[in-house]
Amino acid sequence: MDNLFQDQAEARHFESIRLWIYNHTGLHYPKRKFSTLYHRLQNVCRQFDFDNLKELDEHLRKHDMPELTLQMADAVSTNHTFFFREADIFQFFQQQILPTLPPSEHWRLWSAACSSGDEAFTLAILLAETLGLLQAQQKVNILGTDISQVVLEQAEYGITHARRLEQIPAHWRESYFRPVGLGQWQVIQAIQQMCTFRRLNLMSSPWPFRNQFHVIFCRNVLYYFDQADQQMLVERLYDFTLPGGWLITSVTESLRSMQTRWHVVETGIYRKI
Incomplete structure (x- = not known):
């Protein structure tokens, strides 16, 4: 029995919850991440006044509790983000x-797994800088999706902490943000209006999109899924990309080992030919 658990019963409930997470979110927690997951589940137990993992497991499987389901999705997803992340991309x-x-x-x-919207807003600002704000507003629509309702609510308000703006050029902060509190900044309304945020589980089917995308950003996402789900996801992204369109992943996530229709431009950058 792993030293992480109090007894074999707790280990069984942990495994049951881990399976529930995979079935409902597609997120894969290998053994090396058991400690991280265990502590996140303990936080959920405290929020809902569950005494132990057994109670959490039973409520997940026997009770219809949308609030618990949403909280679980938020707890097990990772939401580390900041503006202008991987500037070379x-x-x-x-x-x-x-x-x-x-x-x-x-x-x-489309900014898939957008977290609190930093990537989507970065794209909007970059387009405003390139095209001019008025033309960017008229020409571009940016969709941000995430499985976590909590971070999407943050994205809707467009409020961020100063430490997440450390990578951006100085004039961006002056032009596209306004101070709203101690260490807090808000994206200006014109940039917010270019972005729409919706809750979406990337492992759900079908996706609710009527039209394909010119560019999809799906960064720092793939390594949370097992290999089969990674393969399925990148192929679905291909189907929702217009001919000649682009897929951007993190530079640490490569599709080279996959059998995929994407044309490799360089590491982290792929095109639908």
Whole structure:
């Protein structure tokens, strides 16, 4: 029995909950992450006044509690984010991808697993800098989705802490943010209006989209799924990308080992040819 658990009964309930998480979110917690998951589950127990994992397990399986389901999704997902994360990717987007997008079309961008919206807002600001704010507002729609309702509510307000703005150019803060409290900044309304946020589990089916996207950002997501689900996800993303469109993953996430229809441009950057 793992030293993490009090007894074999707790270990069985932990495994049952881990299976519930996989079935409902697609998130895979291997053994090396058991400690992280265990402590997150303990936090959920405290929030709902459950005495132990047995009570949590039983409520997940025997009771219809939407609030508990949403809290579990928030607890087990990782929401580490900041503006302008992996700046080289955004530079490539601005210099190499934007010139390939059809000038006569309305551009649709998707920030999958958007967390509190930092990536979506970064894209909106980058487009405002490139096209001009008015043209960007008229030409671009950015969709941000995440499994966590908590972070989506943060995204809706567009409020962020100063430490998450440390990577952005100084004039961005002056032009696109306003101070709203001690160490707190809010994205200006014009940028917020370019972004729409919705709750979506990437492992759910079908996705509720009527149209394909020109560019999809799906960064720091794949390694939370097992290999089979990674393969399925990147193929579904391909189907929801317009011909000539792009997929951006993290530079630490490579599709090279997968059998995929994506054309590799460079690490973390793929195109639908």
